[in-house]
Amino acid sequence: MTADIAAAKAALAYLDLDENPISIRAKSRDFFWYSPALKDALDHVVGDFVVTPRNEAEVIEILRVCYAHNVPVTTRGAGTGNYGQAMPLSGGCILHMKAMDNVKEIHPGRVIAEPGCILKDLDAATKAHSGQELRMMSSTYATATIGGFIAGGSGGIGSCKWGALRDLGNIIRLRVVTMEEEPRILEFTGEELARVSHAYGTNGIITEIEMPLAPAYDWTDLFVTFDTFPAAAQFAADLAEQDGILIKVASVFEAPVAHDYFLRVKPHVTPETHLVALAVAPHSMDGFLTFLGRRPEASLLYRSDQENDWKRGPGPIFEYGWNHTTLRALKVDPSITYLQVRYGFPDYMEKIETIRKEFSPEILQHLEVMRESGKVIFAGLTMVKFTTQERLDEIIRRHEEIGALIFNPHRYTLEEGGRQTVDDRQLRFKQEADPKGLLNPGKMISWDDPDWTFDGMYSYPKIQSPA
Amino acid sequence: MTADIAAAKAALAYLDLDENPISIRAKSRDFFWYSPALKDALDHVVGDFVVTPRNEAEVIEILRVCYAHNVPVTTRGAGTGNYGQAMPLSGGCILHMKAMDNVKEIHPGRVIAEPGCILKDLDAATKAHSGQELRMMSSTYATATIGGFIAGGSGGIGSCKWGALRDLGNIIRLRVVTMEEEPRILEFTGEELARVSHAYGTNGIITEIEMPLAPAYDWTDLFVTFDTFPAAAQFAADLAEQDGILIKVASVFEAPVAHDYFLRVKPHVTPETHLVALAVAPHSMDGFLTFLGRRPEASLLYRSDQENDWKRGPGPIFEYGWNHTTLRALKVDPSITYLQVRYGFPDYMEKIETIRKEFSPEILQHLEVMRESGKVIFAGLTMVKFTTQERLDEIIRRHEEIGALIFNPHRYTLEEGGRQTVDDRQLRFKQEADPKGLLNPGKMISWDDPDWTFDGMYSYPKIQSPA
Ligand SMILES: Cc1cc2nc3c(=O)[nH]c(=O)nc-3n(C[C@H](O)[C@H](O)[C@H](O)COP(=O)(O)OP(=O)(O)OC[C@H]3O[C@@H](n4cnc5c(N)ncnc54)[C@H](O)[C@@H]3O)c2cc1C
Ligand SMILES: Cc1cc2nc3c(=O)[nH]c(=O)nc-3n(C[C@H](O)[C@H](O)[C@H](O)COP(=O)(O)OP(=O)(O)OC[C@H]3O[C@@H](n4cnc5c(N)ncnc54)[C@H](O)[C@@H]3O)c2cc1C
Numbered sequence: 008m009t010a011d012i013a014a015a016k017a018a019l020a021y022l023d024l025d026e027n028p029i030s031i032r033a034k035s036r037d038f039f040w041y042s043p044a045l046k047d048a049l050d051h052v053v054g055d056f057v058v059t060p061r062n063e064a065e066v067i068e069i070l071r072v073c074y075a076h077n078v079p080v081t082t083r084g085a086g087t088g089n090y091g092q093a094m095p096l097s098g099g100c101i102l103h104m105k106a107m108d109n110v111k112e113i114h115p116g117r118v119i120a121e122p123g124c125i126l127k128d129l130d131a132a133t134k135a136h137s138g139q140e141l142r143m144m145s146s147t148y149a150t151a152t153i154g155g156f157i158a159g160g161s162g163g164i165g166s167c168k169w170g171a172l173r174d175l176g177n178i179i180r181l182r183v184v185t186m187e188e189e190p191r192i193l194e195f196t197g198e199e200l201a202r203v204s205h206a207y208g209t210n211g212i213i214t215e216i217e218m219p220l221a222p223a224y225d226w227t228d229l230f231v232t233f234d235t236f237p238a239a240a241q242f243a244a245d246l247a248e249q250d251g252i253l254i255k256v257a258s259v260f261e262a263p264v265a266h267d268y269f270l271r272v273k274p275h276v277t278p279e280t281h282l283v284a285l286a287v288a289p290h291s292m293d294g295f296l297t298f299l300g301r302r303p304e305a306s307l308l309y310r311s312d313q314e315n316d317w318k319r320g321p322g323p324i325f326e327y328g329w330n331h332t333t334l335r336a337l338k339v340d341p342s343i344t345y346l347q348v349r350y351g352f353p354d355y356m357e358k359i360e361t362i363r364k365e366f367s368p369e370i371l372q373h374l375e376v377m378r379e380s381g382k383v384i385f386a387g388l389t390m391v392k393f394t395t396q397e398r399l400d401e402i403i404r405r406h407e408e409i410g411a412l413i414f415n416p417h418r419y420t421l422e423e424g425g426r427q428t429v430d431d432r433q434l435r436f437k438q439e440a441d442p443k444g445l446l447n448p449g450k451m452i453s454w455d456d457p458d459w460t461f462d463g464m465y466s467y468p469k470i471q472s473p474a
Numbered sequence: 475m476t477a478d479i480a481a482a483k484a485a486l487a488y489l490d491l492d493e494n495p496i497s498i499r500a501k502s503r504d505f506f507w508y509s510p511a512l513k514d515a516l517d518h519v520v521g522d523f524v525v526t527p528r529n530e531a532e533v534i535e536i537l538r539v540c541y542a543h544n545v546p547v548t549t550r551g552a553g554t555g556n557y558g559q560a561m562p563l564s565g566g567c568i569l570h571m572k573a574m575d576n577v578k579e580i581h582p583g584r585v586i587a588e589p590g591c592i593l594k595d596l597d598a599a600t601k602a603h604s605g606q607e608l609r610m611m612s613s614t615y616a617t618a619t620i621g622g623f624i625a626g627g628s629g630g631i632g633s634c635k636w637g638a639l640r641d642l643g644n645i646i647r648l649r650v651v652t653m654e655e656e657p658r659i660l661e662f663t664g665e666e667l668a669r670v671s672h673a674y675g676t677n678g679i680i681t682e683i684e685m686p687l688a689p690a691y692d693w694t695d696l697f698v699t700f701d702t703f704p705a706a707a708q709f710a711a712d713l714a715e716q717d718g719i720l721i722k723v724a725s726v727f728e729a730p731v732a733h734d735y736f737l738r739v740k741p742h743v744t745p746e747t748h749l750v751a752l753a754v755a756p757h758s759m760d761g762f763l764t765f766l767g768r769r770p771e772a773s774l775l776y777r778s779d780q781e782n783d784w785k786r787g788p789g790p791i792f793e794y795g796w797n798h799t800t801l802r803a804l805k806v807d808p809s810i811t812y813l814q815v816r817y818g819f820p821d822y823m824e825k826i827e828t829i830r831k832e833f834s835p836e837i838l839q840h841l842e843v844m845r846e847s848g849k850v851i852f853a854g855l856t857m858v859k860f861t862t863q864e865r866l867d868e869i870i871r872r873h874e875e876i877g878a879l880i881f882n883p884h885r886y887t888l889e890e891g892g893r894q895t896v897d898d899r900q901l902r903f904k905q906e907a908d909p910k911g912l913l914n915p916g917k918m919i920s921w922d923d924p925d926w927t928f929d930g931m932y933s934y935p936k937i938q939s940p941a
Contacts, residue, residue: 115605116691116720116757138582138604139689142718170717176761177718197764219718219757222606222689224583248848250637251609251644251686253583290583290686294643297664381715381850 008443010099011076012055018072022065023106025057034083034101039091041333043344043393044417044464051473054081054095059103063184063192063214066102070190070212073100073445080186081447082208084123084155087147089330091419092159092207096449096470102212104154111215113137117179119217122154129153133220140223142169142177146329154213157181157204164256164286164325165221167247167376167383178204182215185440193440202436207421209447209454210437226255226286228311228324231299232276236261237360238304239281240374240385244355245298246285247376247383252295253288257376258328260284261363264371264390268336271321275308282308284324329388332373336390346403348387349412350374355385358411362389370402387411420465422452427461429453475910477566478543479522485539489532490573492524501550501568506558508800510811510860511884511931518940521548521562526570530651530659530681533569537657537679540567540912547653548914549675551590551622554614556797558886559626559674563916563937569679571621578682580604584646586684589621596620600687607690609636609644613796621680624648624671631723631753631792632688634714634843634850645671649682652907660907669903674888676914676921677904693722693753695778695791698766699743703728705771706748707826707841707852712765713752714843714850719762720755724843725795727751728830731838731857735803738788742775749775751791796855799840803857813870815854816879817841822852825878829856837869854878887932889919894928896920 016024025031035053039045055078060066073080079099086093095101104123110132112119118133118141126141126148133139143165145151151160157178162171169177178200185191193211195202203211233239236259243257265272265282276282283305287295289312299305309315311324321327327335336343350358363372369392374385391402399417406413418424421433434453437446444454449467452459459465483491492498502520506512522545527533540547546566553560562568571590577599579586585600585608593608593615600606610632612618618627624645629638636644645667652658660678662669670678700706703726710724732739732749743749750772754762756779766772776782778791788794794802803810817825830839836859841852858869866884873880885891888900901920904913911921916934919926926932 114757116689116755168717174718175716175764176720176758179757179760196760198767219720222583249642250635250845250848251641253643253686288583290581290646291643293646293663297642300665378717381717383848 008077010078012078012099015072015076015078015100016056018076019058019069022069023059023061025059031055031057031101034086034103035095037086037091037093038089039094039419041089041337041344042417044396045091045419048466049091049094049096049419052091052094052096052471053098054101055098057101057103059106061106066184066212066214067190069100069102070184070186071188074186074188074190074443077443077445079445079448082158082212084152084158085125085147085150087145087151088155088159090416090424092450093155094419096467098471099445104152107214113139116220117217118220119215120153122152122157122213122216124153125149126151126153126156130223134223138223139220141165142219142221143172146325146331148325153216153218157216158206158208158213161205162377163329167254167257167378169221170378173201173205176219178216179219180217181213183211183440184214185211186446187440187442201430202432205421206433207447207450209421209441209451210433211440211446224288224290227289227292228309228321229285229287229307230272230309230321230324231283231285232306232308233281233283233304234279235304236281236363236372237356239283240356240359242302242305243283243374243376244383244385246295249294249298251291252298253291255286255288256284256325256328258284258332259372259374260332261367261372264332264336264373268332268339269321269327271317271319275317284327286324328375332388333390340392342393344391344393344399345416346370346387346389346391346406347414347416348389348406349414350385350387351412352379352382352384358409359385359387361409362406362411365405366402418464420450420452423461423465475544477545479545479566482539482543482545482567483523485543486525486536489536490526490528492526498522498524498568501553501570502562504553504558504560505556506561506886508556508804508811509884511863512558512886515933516558516561516563516886519558519561519563519938520565521568522565524568524570526573528573533651533679533681534657534659536567536569537651537653538655541653541655541657541910544910544912546912546915549625549679551619551626552592552614552617554612554618555622555626557883557891559917560622561886563934565938566912571619574681580606583687584684585687586682587620589619589624589680589683591620592616593618593620593623597690601690605690606687608632609686609688610639613792613798615792620683620685624683625673625675625680628672629844630796634721634724634845636688637845640668640672643686645683646686647684648680650678650907651681652678653913654907654909668897669899672888673900674914674917676888676908676918677900678907678913691755691757694756694759695776695788696752696754696774697739697776697788697791698750698752699773699775700748700750700771701746702771703748703830703839704823704827706750707823709769709772710750710841710843711822711850711852713762716761716765718758719765720758722753722755723751723792723795725751725799726839726841727799728834728839731799731803731840735799735806736788736794738784738786742784751794753791795842799855800857809860811858811860811866812883813837813854813856813858813873814881814883815856815873816881817852817854818879819846819849819851825876826852826854828876829873829878832872833869885931887917887919890928890932
């Protein structure tokens with residue numbers, strides 16, 4: 008089974024086809040370089056051509072042609088994924104979704120849109136229509152697509168209230184095109200959603216999305232400072248447990264993150280300042296300020312709804328949280344990398360303090376309040392001063408020893424980035440929907456190597472060899 | 475200090491004054507008869523006249539006049555309170571708020587209204603204006619006022635998501651008139667709200683209210699049945715812990731409540747059916763049905779969003795829950811009374827089962843899912859087949875022994891119906907705002923008898939003597 012790239016290109020020439028090597032290279036990359044391990048493994052990876060469908064019919068045509076000519080297809084939203092999810096390990100076609108960006112219908116509590124719509128544009132449309140917005144969004148909100156968020160993301164701003172993207176109810180319906188001789192169109196709801204959500208486009212192309220909405224408010228952005236890290240983390244968790252106070256994000260940053268990596272915050276804090284960043288609904292501000300008044304350990308540093316003496320405002324607060332924290336750190340100190348940790352209920356505080364005592368400041372805590380099974384928990388997007396792969400592995404092992412779940416962000420496969428188990432629903436659907444295994448090759452271990460045992464990093468045998 | 479009723483009436487004659495003995499008697503009563511103990515203690519209580527102010531200026535005038543003539547003032551919303559909260563123990567003036575029912579302003583996330591507005595009318599206004607509704611409401615939604623809910627209620631439909639009325643953020647602002655020679659107008663937010671919310675109108679009259687709003691949806695009403703009670707309760711708790719599935723109420727009824735007391739449900743169940751009643755957001759129905767599909771022990775009996783074979787529909791689902799359950803039971807069996815229990819996190823299931831093993835079917839469980847400090851818990855509005863006061867006290871004692879908090883609904887004072895402790899904030903504000911102690915006399919023990927020790931039922935010494 009060899010790919011006939013030339014034939015596929017010829018057959019697709021009437022579409023929006025990009026053959027410029029510089030732009031192909033750009034569109035073959037995502038934020039994989041966040042990870043030193045992925046940077047080593049994937050830096051050379053490049054597709055053969057980029058095609059940008061304008062509608063579902065064109066998607067079907069592209070898949071039909073690529074199927075006929077054995078050409079791998081790797082879908083691209085905005086390429087903000089940070090595990091190389093959108094990188095074409097075997098070259099081939101980059102299916103760029105940016106032109107399919109229509110918002111089709113808006114109703115109370117839900118929206119129907121095409122996958123290429125940018126999160127920010129989607130929110131603008133639902134807000135203008137009826138004061139609604141997405142329940143949750145990636146911190147790459149200004150650039151990422153809704154399709155990429157569903158196929159490659161996990162949650163983010165809003166997850167302190169609504170849980171993760173995979174939780175029941177957080178996606179309503181997905182329309183999917185298969186990679187077969189005659190591509191089929193399928194509509195998934197309920198249990199079927201798990202087949203293709205967070206599947207990196209390995210088993211179908213999402214062409215329409217129905218998502219639940221929440222009310223949109225003019226959220227008040229806030230920074231609150233603390234002298235100790237446990238006080239900051241406890242404040243965020245306790246605030247999130249206030250059932251009557253509506254918040255959208257609560258991020259906790261160990262000192263000296265605020266001082267060293269948040270350049271606009273720096274003039275207002277010291278290296279010893281632990282910071283909490285919050286977005287609070289305007290009509291919850293009275294409740295929030297009452298809560299704050301009961302916590303003498305907390306000092307209000309900034310609120311976006313009042314005049315202040317900041318010469319340069321901090322910008323949107325949510326662009327300090329989730330993966331944006333690491334991005335800010337990386338800009339100051341390129342030796343920083345990170346881990347994704349889950350500190351579960353109920354003993355999250357003890358686990359975090361155990362890790363801090365053993366590793367701070369080699370690793371610095373960055374926590375995000377989440378909801379999991381109705382409880383407040385913390386996601387850790389821990390910043391690590393990278394030295395060697397061995398040391399990183401040791402740090403990961405220590406987290407696992409104390410029961411802090413790690414989602415390894417230094418791996419490009421679905422399984423290794425998740426719970427290291429095969430998702431049977433995704434695998435079975437791939438067998439049905441992508442019989443030739445042409446969709447985003449190398450990202451689903453269970454397809455390529457069912458006996459893989461997860462000791463050591465998986466390396467896709469058919470990855471392009473470096474030039 | 476004797477009340478000069480005649481002088482007060484003369485001075486207020488230009489207002490909407492009601493002197494008809496039959497209507498005065500009707501407006502002196504609430505749902506106190508729910509409780510056999512309160513029925514005995516309060517049945518004879520009656521005011522001297524009713525006055526219905528049209529605006530805050532008239533409220534001030536009434537308070538000024540009554541202060542001058544030492545006339546007690548007991549405020550009335552709709553009189554749906556069930557602890558005799560609105561009953562004038564020392565006679566005097568009934569201040570009826572029904573004419574002050576304006577909805578003044580509606581904004582994203584909040585509404586400003588007068589206290590006499592009926593909950594249902596308030597919701598209709600905010601829904602029509604911008605698709606919003608109150609976060610929570612009493613099950614007496616169709617008749618109760620927002621002022622009475624705040625001054626006398628505690629929570630209800632919506633509390634499974636937003637917690638109790640007293641939780642920070644669930645009331646934004648209250649405007650209050652004091653009972654002094656020269657009544658003052660005060661605006662309360664934050665910590666000050668606790669002075670007058672749930673104070674039974676003992677220390678000020680609420681004349682304007684600012685409440686947070688949630689999005690209004692066309693909630694789908696559902697009944698789900700179970701063969702065992704623990705399965706039903708666990709289902710409700712687990713559903714409430716699904717962060718992505720938006721619900722408004724989740725009530726659990728032990729068999730044979732559904733069969734014996736819910737007349738329209740009876741044809742569809744057996745005496746062995748345990749029932750869960752739910753309201754689910756329409757855009758969460760896919761998530762809900764997926765959750766349901768994972769629970770073979772649960773059978774869907776009714777959903778309001780589809781055709782069904784019910785000859786007579788059940789009516790709004792929330793009128794089965796909260797205190798309406800007891801109302802339905804009482805209509806069938808007048809010997810039923812009830813208890814208010816708090817089964818806290820995390821061991822609520824064990825506590826409930828302990829009580830059930832010892833007392834069912836003498837007492838039948840009715841649970842409401844609530845949120846408390848960010849956790850799902852159960853409020854119990856347990857139905858009790860009343861025999862003697864001694865037996866009721868024994869049942870209460872047993873609940874307390876196993877750590878199930880009881881809010882005694884067979885008492886008419888603030889303290890006994892609450893946590894049996896003096897609320898200093900309310901007492902201190904009464905000293906300031908009602909120096910003569912004329913507002914709703916006999917309802918705040920700490921005012922009348924600071925040394926009261928809470929053994930046995932408090933009996934207000936200056937209560938009217940039975941005719
Ligand atoms: C600074 C930064 C911050 C981030 N913050 C967050 C965060 O808060 N939360 C979070 O979850 N993630 C976060 N991420 C990761 C990433 O941004 C999100 O997952 C984002 O939503 C991806 O969207 P995208 O359009 O860029 O998708 P891409 O990166 O282009 O694609 C992501 C995956 O989805 C697949 N895909 C895209 N469109 C389709 C489609 N239509 N059908 C099938 N498969 C498709 C791609 O093949 C790829 O595997 C962050 C990344 C960075 C760099
Ligand atoms: C069948 C039934 C179901 C119920 N369900 C619930 C429930 O789900 N949740 C719940 O919390 N309660 C419930 N209750 C209790 C009661 O209905 C609620 O508390 C209700 O909101 C009271 O409103 P109301 O207008 O009838 O007030 P009233 O009964 O008229 O007054 C209640 C108290 O508030 C005071 N008050 C009224 N207006 C003012 C004002 N403007 N300023 C100062 N004080 C004032 C009164 O003096 C009185 O002490 C229920 C009662 C019944 C009978």
